[in-house]
Amino acid sequence: xxxxxxxxxxxxxxxxxxxxxxxxxxxxxxxxxxxxxxxxxxxxxxxxxxxxxxxxxxxxxxxxxxxxxxxxxxxxxxxxxxxxxxxxxxxxxxxxxxxxxxxxxxxxxxxxxxxxxxxxxxxxxxxxxxxxxxxxxxxxxxxxxxxxxxxxxxxxxxxxxxxxxxxxxxxxxxxxxxxxxxxxxxxxxxxxxxxxxxxxxxxxxxxxxxxxxxxxxxxxxxxxxxxxxxxxxxxxxxxxxxxxxxxxxxxxxxxxxxxxxxxxxxxxxxxxxxxxxxxxxxxxxxxxxxxxxxxxxxxxxxxxxxxxxxxxxxxxxxxxxxxxxxxxxxxxxxxxxxxxxxxx
Amino acid sequence: xxxxxxxxxxxxxxxxxxxxxxxxxxxxxxxxxxxxxxxxxxxxxxxxxxxxxxxxxxxxxxxxxxxxxxxxxxxxxxxxxxxxxxxxxxxxxxxxxxxxxxxxxxxxxxxxxxxxxxxxxxxxxxxxxxxxxxxxxxxxxxxxxxxxxxxxxxxxxxxxxxxxxxxxxxxxxxxxxxxxxxxxxxxxxxxxxxxxxxxxxxxxxxxxxxxxxxxxxxxxxxxxxxxxxxxxxxxxxxxxxxxxxxxxxxxxxxxxxxxxxxxxxxxxxxxxxxxxxxxxxxxxxxxxxxxxxxxxxxxxxxxxxxxxxxxxxxxxxxxxxxxxxxxxxxxxx
Numbered sequence: 001x002x003x004x005x006x007x008x009x010x011x012x013x014x015x016x017x018x019x020x021x022x023x024x025x026x027x028x029x030x031x032x033x034x035x036x037x038x039x040x041x042x043x044x045x046x047x048x049x050x051x052x053x054x055x056x057x058x059x060x061x062x063x064x065x066x067x068x069x070x071x072x073x074x075x076x077x078x079x080x081x082x083x084x085x086x087x088x089x090x091x092x093x094x095x096x097x098x099x100x101x102x103x104x105x106x107x108x109x110x111x112x113x114x115x116x117x118x119x120x121x122x123x124x125x126x127x128x129x130x131x132x133x134x135x136x137x138x139x140x141x142x143x144x145x146x147x148x149x150x151x152x153x154x155x156x157x158x159x160x161x162x163x164x165x166x167x168x169x170x171x172x173x174x175x176x177x178x179x180x181x182x183x184x185x186x187x188x189x190x191x192x193x194x195x196x197x198x199x200x201x202x203x204x205x206x207x208x209x210x211x212x213x214x215x216x217x218x219x220x221x222x223x224x225x226x227x228x229x230x231x232x233x234x235x236x237x238x239x240x241x242x243x244x245x246x247x248x249x250x251x252x253x254x255x256x257x258x259x260x261x262x263x264x265x266x267x268x269x270x271x272x273x274x275x276x277x278x279x280x281x282x283x284x285x286x287x288x289x290x291x292x293x294x295x296x297x298x299x300x301x302x303x304x305x306x307x308x309x310x311x312x313x314x315x316x317x318x319x320x321x322x323x324x325x326x327x328x329x330x331x332x333x334x335x336x337x338x339x340x341x342x343x344x
Numbered sequence: 345x346x347x348x349x350x351x352x353x354x355x356x357x358x359x360x361x362x363x364x365x366x367x368x369x370x371x372x373x374x375x376x377x378x379x380x381x382x383x384x385x386x387x388x389x390x391x392x393x394x395x396x397x398x399x400x401x402x403x404x405x406x407x408x409x410x411x412x413x414x415x416x417x418x419x420x421x422x423x424x425x426x427x428x429x430x431x432x433x434x435x436x437x438x439x440x441x442x443x444x445x446x447x448x449x450x451x452x453x454x455x456x457x458x459x460x461x462x463x464x465x466x467x468x469x470x471x472x473x474x475x476x477x478x479x480x481x482x483x484x485x486x487x488x489x490x491x492x493x494x495x496x497x498x499x500x501x502x503x504x505x506x507x508x509x510x511x512x513x514x515x516x517x518x519x520x521x522x523x524x525x526x527x528x529x530x531x532x533x534x535x536x537x538x539x540x541x542x543x544x545x546x547x548x549x550x551x552x553x554x555x556x557x558x559x560x561x562x563x564x565x566x567x568x569x570x571x572x573x574x575x576x577x578x579x580x581x582x583x584x585x586x587x588x589x590x591x592x593x594x595x596x597x598x599x600x601x602x603x604x605x606x607x608x609x610x611x612x613x614x615x616x617x618x619x620x621x622x623x624x625x626x627x628x629x630x631x632x633x634x635x636x637x638x639x640x641x642x643x644x645x646x647x648x649x650x651x652x653x654x655x656x657x658x659x660x661x662x663x664x665x666x667x668x669x670x671x672x673x674x675x676x677x
Contacts, residue, residue: 131660135664136667140616141663144603144606145660148604148607148652148656152652152653154649155647155652156647156650156653160647265483268479308490311488313484313486313487313490314491315487317481317483318480318484321466324480328470329471330470
């Protein structure tokens with residue numbers, strides 16, 4: 001009964017600051033994982049130079065996270081419009097198979113392979129976007145169609161088998177180094193910067209948030225919400241195409257069944273952990289970046305602790321549910337009541 | 345209220361329109377099956393029809409559970425992984441831990457139901473999106489399955505062997521009656537539960553509008569959680585049927601099966617936003633998917649990847665059809 005007021009205010013300001021910066025959670029998670037690794041594995045932070053390349057666990061984390069990083073950009077935008085894209089994994093498989101078949105059939109000029117792939121990704125995104133904005137189908141369902149059919153299309157393109165990629169220029173994308181640092185995470189980071197500048201220096205970011213926050217109000221304010229949503233899905237398709245190229249280049253092999261499998265889930269998780277609410281209306285690219293790194297660090301940490309990569313989805317699922325529960329209104333209200341009761 | 349009754353009583357047109365997705369589904373099945381029967385010899389044989397049921401039993405059982413959840417406006421993406429988990433869990437209990445098949449199977453079914461109920465509780469109490477929670481559930485169940493064993497386990501228990509090898513002669517064809525029997529029983533019970541009980545009507549009411557259902561005093565939380573629990577239990581049963589079919593446990597079983605189950609429900613004419621649908625449609629949906637797969641297998645020259653593409657196209661057609669119907673009914677009222 002003595003000092004209810006200050007305790008209450010402290011509690012409020014703490015909650016407010018957490019609410020203000022969604023990137024705090026993934027950052028805290030990363031620090032925690034870093035600490036665990038510092039204690040349990042000696043070589044975690046060691047980066048050594050080998051043949052002019054920097055190698056080490058940290059480099060591996062960034063390199064392996066780059067696919068989810070790239071997917072996360074598009075997924076963030078789509079989720080900000082209040083949607084979701086479940087088809088990115090299948091789009092990765094379609095694009096990967098197309099690129100591999102093109103190179104197998106003697107189209108070895110890298111720009112044309114990349115151009116066709118990105119165009120294909122944009123087309124897939126456009127299909128999703130039109131289904132959502134024009135046909136007004138709910139996003140989970142609209143993108144589910146391509147998710148189901150996409151694997152079949154990918155099998156059809158590749159002839160049902162894996163297609164080896166022997167073009168070393170292409171394989172440089174996923175395996176190369178630039179200035180001693182793996183190329184893939186550099187590409188991903190550049191993409192983040194470019195998209196961030198595009199969204200925040202033009203009105204596009206605002207439009208996307210407006211369309212996701214309140215579609216009706218935005219339309220009455222004169223915003224072509226359909227076109228904005230469509231754009232988000234097209235960007236997501238392009239990102240999926242880039243991620244698909246990177247994955248098949250990294251593995252040097254396009255497999256219609258396993259390329260991009262479960263990647264849609266990783267991308268959604270990265271976005272959610274990064275503090276972009278699934279209800280739409282806000283986005284946080286930095287949060288998604290940190291979220292993708294966090295997911296990959298978690299996977300690697302579990303490997304170090306002795307959890308095999310097959311079992312890794314289990315703790316990942318616990319993590320995502322924990323994050324969701326922490327973000328939920330019910331928990332916040334409940335915690336708030338607890339704090340208040342403790343204070344009084 | 346009186347007006348609605350009069351409309352329902354007199355207007356034959358609205359009666360047909362309400363059941364149009366169902367009629368279209370049934371029509372498509374008859375068309376597909378008829379075309380395949382004309383095209384391929386022996387397609388319309390007792391053995392093949394029986395096979396349609398027994399080989400699609402896991403998917404059908406799963407789809408019944410999915411229908412209940414979708415009725416209430418939810419979705420369950422974890423069913424494939426739960427089936428995979430059950431598959432390996434039961435065989436591991438029997439083979440490595442020496443359990444008798446009956447308690448092992450009961451334990452697996454209970455575990456599936458508990459996982460479903462837990463997800464339903466998180467969805468309802470914490471107001472989280474169903475697809476996200478069940479996506480996490482899918483990761484969880486798949487991870488748990490791999491945790492038990494990544495290698496497949498063969499069943500050797502004599503009692504289980506008897507169940508697996510159970511065959512019957514129907515009109516000269518040797519068939520496996522157990523999976524088909526389970527499917528028929530589950531479908532019949534599903535139709536009863538969804539169409540003729542208070543629980544089924546509550547589900548549809550919640551799917552139609554959750555706030556209204558709450559204001560009407562319906563037990564929203566309990567109904568939703570029960571639906572997810574049933575869906576989890578039925579997914580576990582689907583895994584069990586697969587164990588009967590193959591006589592072994594495999595932790596990679598059921599990958600992507602949740603999507604097939606959703607496709608079956610949607611092709612069956614159930615609205616994915618909830619509130620509208622018929623369990624009988626799910627029965628037709630499973631027959632359609634089964635017929636497509638059987639026809640592609642009979643043909644032999646088409647690659648199996650066409651199954652997925654045709655499923656996707658059917659999904660698209662049905663969802664667009666539903667949109668048009670919904671728009672038409674909205675204009676009417």
